[in-house]
Every structure is written in C-alpha cells, then in structure tokens.
Amino acid sequence: MRQIFGQLTTELKTHTTPKTVGKDPGYRIDSFRELVEQVAKLSYLNKDYLLFYRGQKNDYLNKAGVSTFYPTIYRGEYLTQQELNYRFDLLKSACKLLVQEFKNQKIEGYHELQRKKYIQWSVLQHYEVTGTPLSDVTQSLRVACSFAQLYNENETAFIYVFGLPYYSNRISINSEHDLVNIRLLSITPPSALRPYFQEGYLVGTEDITNEYINKGELDLNQRLIAKFEIPNSDEFWNAEFDRIPENALYPDNDIIKDICDNLKVDLQPEVEDSDLGLFLKLWTEIETIILERAKKYQRNVFNMRKALFILMENEEQTYNYLKELDHLRNFRNKLVHNPASIRKDDIRKMTGNLEYLMNELKKAHNTLYK
Numbered sequence: 001m002r003q004i005f006g007q008l009t010t011e012l013k014t015h016t017t018p019k020t021v022g023k024d025p026g027y028r029i030d031s032f033r034e035l036v037e038q039v040a041k042l043s044y045l046n047k048d049y050l051l052f053y054r055g056q057k058n059d060y061l062n063k064a065g066v067s068t069f070y071p072t073i074y075r076g077e078y079l080t081q082q083e084l085n086y087r088f089d090l091l092k093s094a095c096k097l098l099v100q101e102f103k104n105q106k107i108e109g110y111h112e113l114q115r116k117k118y119i120q121w122s123v124l125q126h127y128e129v130t131g132t133p134l135s136d137v138t139q140s141l142r143v144a145c146s147f148a149q150l151y152n153e154n155e156t157a158f159i160y161v162f163g164l165p166y167y168s169n170r171i172s173i174n175s176e177h178d179l180v181n182i183r184l185l186s187i188t189p190p191s192a193l194r195p196y197f198q199e200g201y202l203v204g205t206e207d208i209t210n211e212y213i214n215k216g217e218l219d220l221n222q223r224l225i226a227k228f229e230i231p232n233s234d235e236f237w238n239a240e241f242d243r244i245p246e247n248a249l250y251p252d253n254d255i256i257k258d259i260c261d262n263l264k265v266d267l268q269p270e271v272e273d274s275d276l277g278l279f280l281k282l283w284t285e286i287e288t289i290i291l292e293r294a295k296k297y298q299r300n301v302f303n304m305r306k307a308l309f310i311l312m313e314n315e316e317q318t319y320n321y322l323k324e325l326d327h328l329r330n331f332r333n334k335l336v337h338n339p340a341s342i343r344k345d346d347i348r349k350m351t352g353n354l355e356y357l358m359n360e361l362k363k364a365h366n367t368l369y370k
Helices: 032-045 081-104 110-115 117-126 141-149 193-198 255-267 275-294 304-314 316-337 344-364
Strands: 050-056 135-138 156-164 171-174 179-183 200-205 224-231
Touching: 032 050, 032 141, 032 156, 032 224, 050 141, 081 110, 081 117, 081 255, 081 275, 081 316, 110 117, 117 179, 117 193, 117 200, 117 255, 135 141, 141 156, 193 200, 193 255, 275 304, 275 316, 275 344, 304 316, 316 344
Parallel strands: none
Antiparallel strands: 050 135, 050 156, 135 200, 156 224, 171 179, 179 200
8 A cells, every 4th residue: 555644733743753653652642532633633634535543452563663553364473475375265265154154144235245355354354253454444533442442451542543545435446545445334234233333444455465565565554644642541531522332332132243253163273273274274384385396397387286287297206195185176175165065074084184195295205395
C-alpha cells in the first residue's frame, strides 16, 4: 500500500512528526472528549483521507521500534515462504468450509458469500477463525476506545488513527493507493451480529498474495496519521460518555459465531491437534523440499507435479515414494478445494502416509533434506 504522511494538529506537532509518529510514544490524552476534539482537528486537516481507528491494549513494535499492524496471515518476524504457503492453504480450506456451512444452514446471503472471496475473508477475520490478509478497523472512536480497554490490565491503552481513501462501494478497491476497504455492515448477513455492533471495516492491500517483494508494504502503519495513549479507567469517559460493554461488542445468540467456532476446531492446530491443519503443514514442508531438490536438475520448475516427475526421472531410488507422493498430491488438492467432502478418518490416514513418505525419502536420500 502507498505510504502517506498526515497533517498534525498544533498539539501533536510538539510531540512528534508525520514521519516519526509510528516510532514516537503515543500522545497522552486524558478524556474521551479531548480525544474527540483532537480527531476532529485531524479530520479537518487531512481532507484527502477518511479517518479510521483501531484500539489496542499494547503498542506492538517491529524490530525497528515502529508501531506495526500486519494482517494476521502475515504476522511473524521471520515468516518463511513455507509457513506462508501453509497459512494460505488453510485460508482456502476455511473458505470452502464456511461456504458449505452457510449453504447447509440456509444463511441469508450465502449465494453472494459463495461468489466473493472478500466476504468469506471478512467473516473469517472478524470471527477470528484463521489468519487472513485483512486488518480490522472501525469508524467509531467509541468502539476503538472500548476495545482498547477491554480485557486490559495495563494502566493505559492505545488508539491509532489511519488515513484511508474515501470509499464508494461496499467493497472499495483503490488502485492508486493499492488498498481494499470492506464495509462489514453492508456485506455480512444480518444474522452476523458482531460487525453491526462493532461498526467494523476491514482493510488490506489490493493485490493480495503469498508472494511479495517488500513485506513492509503490507503493514497498515503505512497509513498511520496519529497515535494516542489513553488511561485504562472509567475516569477517561467522565460523566458525559460511556464505554461500550463487552456483551454489546460480542453479542449473544450470534449464529455466525457458532458456525465459526465450529470451524476453528478443524482449522487451528494451536487450538487442538487439528487433522486438517497438520496435514497441510506437513504437505507444505515436503512440497518446499521437493521443489528445491527438483531445481537441481531443472531450474524452471515451480509446481509440485512437474517437480515430482523430474525427480522420478533422475532419482530411481526414490521412484516408488515419489509416485505415492503424487497420489497424495491429488488428495491434498481435494482437501483444499472441497474439504467438506473429506472424512476425518481419511485425513488421519493420509497424514500417516505423508509422515511415512517423508521418513523414507530421508533415508533413501539424505541430501533431500539439506
């Protein structure tokens, strides 16, 4: 996304600069009213942008000491291509399962969900099912402050102000700024209560991919205009305003939450020993190894099927194992593109086969793992 430098208020100019706002400490604000007044001035000074907000209990910094806001799928200081490929495979599977559940339960709007990946990603991101290339923001300063103080045991919290292009549609794509802005209130079904109470939006880069040249371009800090530090106390609100309670930010009887909670069981290995997640992680690992090995014989090889055939021709001692791996490749494709059609017993069986093949390939050719 294109980097911008915002115009600062007189008060902020004594504390930071447009180029160092992410690195400098947050400007201290003591009351919600004072924060609203500061944001009103920022809105007037930055007429070319629409302001959005994000509240956090901590100011997360990158290794350069700058506030960072990577989408969940890109988070990690040393994110390997192998891990990134695995995360995108997991996202594809989550989308397929989500569409199937919406269809099975006849959720209003499932036809549109089936057609548009941005809607699928939005639901998965907002209900915290799995990592996506999108980041949560809001146009409600009150929502941002309430989130910043929720489950917060620190003395302070942080509010961030971002400058984004004006949106004209439910899903607005701005190619000049390389940004996608998604208005959750317009694209999620009415039964998804959480986006309506949180006044949520999602933001990401336009050309979203698991391959990038500069990871920093995916960080929402490229659009950061201001950073505030607020008290984590009731006194911040005074008698004039109230924070939004937890049961309003996370309303009960949300059928979409129930659907998404069920998806987490199969999709997040950190929650439990996920069968689907384990298979995909193992597959990504062996795929990376096979591709690297095949490039020793032919430089221009970029897909697993071709890599397997190249190794079959050049490494007879591993032919049978590679042939079985090609069979597993077909299973992997079916698992990613139509996970609802796969039984858990089949996933477990194929995961065992994959582990066996990895061990046998290692024994047959130790250089495969170098």
